Amino acid sequence: MTWYSYAESDPDRLAIVGDEVRLTFGELSNQVNQIIHALDELGVGRGDAVAIVLPNEWEYLPLELACLSTERYVVPVNRHLTAPEIAYILGNSEPKLVLTNADLLPTVREAADEAGLPGSDRIYTTGDPQSESAWSKVWAAKPTDPPQRRLSGSVMFYSSGTTGKPKGIKRALSGLTPQAESELGRETWEMLNLTTEPGVHVVAAPMYHSAPNALTLSALGRGVTIAFPPASRFDAETFLEFAQRIGMTESFMVPTMFQRLLRLPDDTRKRFDSSTIRAVVHAGAPCPVSVKQAMIEWWGPVLEEFYGSTESSVVTTVNSKQWLDAPGTVGAARPGWQIQIRGADGEPAEPGVEGLIYSLGSTPFDYVKDPDKTAATWDGNALLIGDIGKLDEQGRLFVLDRRTDLILSGGVNIYPAEIEFVLVEHPSVVDVVVIGVPDEEWGQRVVAIVQPTDEAEWGELSEELMRFCQGRLAKYKQPSRIEITEELPRMATGKISRSRVREAYVGT
Structure with a gap:
């Protein structure tokens, strides 16, 4: 299934909800189609990029879905960056338009000028539909008929390297339909115990990061409602109140969020009913054993962890039961993939021996305008993730340290x-x-x-x-x-x- 198949079969199902929005799948589909027409008229062609510099706002999704349905690239940009930092990403990715909000507009305009992008008339803002730069003015009057064909686009995330300059991670357009891409992704969400049952996915982590972005898109593709909390900055008590009110069934979080939740007063924690939660996926940083054990004791065996990187995608997964059998593990390689631990000599290490982590099975990619960096990252079909780890006799991976300087x-x-x-x-x-x-x-x-x-x-x-x-x-x-x-x-x-x-x- 895809998000637009739900728009056809169940148009009144709730797709996106927040304090200021309730959008059904049918309404979402209409808006996405209008944006596709707008992009066509603006001359944003197949293979072109669109940048999004936003906090976790619901307007993020229709533009992203429009690009991902029509062979365009989406470039999510960290909204906390300074103008010179944003300018580097804009100059490197060369987007045809930028979507931001009124608060960030001065910074983004400064960045666009520094990057030499063509004019502020291609920088649009969410929010007030009457503002001069309102994004809604561009698409709201366009027809709602779907595109003649749907072919998958791609998200181009920026991940900094040891040189300190962000690297755009660009994968070739597959030429597949979103339906076919969805079937390829089914294995991943099934491994993480994510389902197509009706539910609510709460967006807790920033959408400019690859994992929360991908998990949010996955939820929509499974017919799950996306819920945006009132504040984009994570606050433990506010998050619990919102999750309780909305009936959260799934989310993506990072260990720092767990630690903040666990520091809440006991009476606050006891008021939270976790019975609706089916899966909370976490990654992005090592999770201390004591923290994960405490979360499992509180919320039950609903924590689903994966290991990987923006470049590699999901390499391993481990559910709560598997983790309790081997605390500290990030799981074994996903089916059809292989993990190698290589020693200083570059040869595969024996179980229990520490070394650099490589994955075999990751989709090829290029670093934008950096062929040397691309070449240095691959050894044949083996991708250097670069963290230090070891495998046990059962093939379970334990990550011991991040890259040396990271x-x-x-x-x-x-x-x-x-x-x-x-x-x-x-x-x-x-x-x-x-x-x-x-x-x-x-x-x-x-x-x-x-x-x-x-x-x-x-x-x-x-x-x-x-x-x-x-x-x-x-x-x-x-x-x-x-x-x-x-x-x-x-x-x-x-x-x-x-x-x-x-x-x-x-x-x-």
């Missing part, structure tokens, strides 16, 4: 090089190393260790550098602490020794 905070990847590039621009900085230090709530927090110039005044430098990062880095990338040191440790080659920096600062 910081993972609240389920979001933060890349040290990007922050280092900003700090080293300050005239008082000779060199800098950015690391992640353990944090109970966030997993890791960002700490920068700075070697200043001889002339620098140490007393106020940390605060000055914190201010320097504001406006140059998204808030979640800004260091929570900046340490000043006379000299950073170096190797014989002259390169900074990150391992010695970590030894000195992790845990402080």
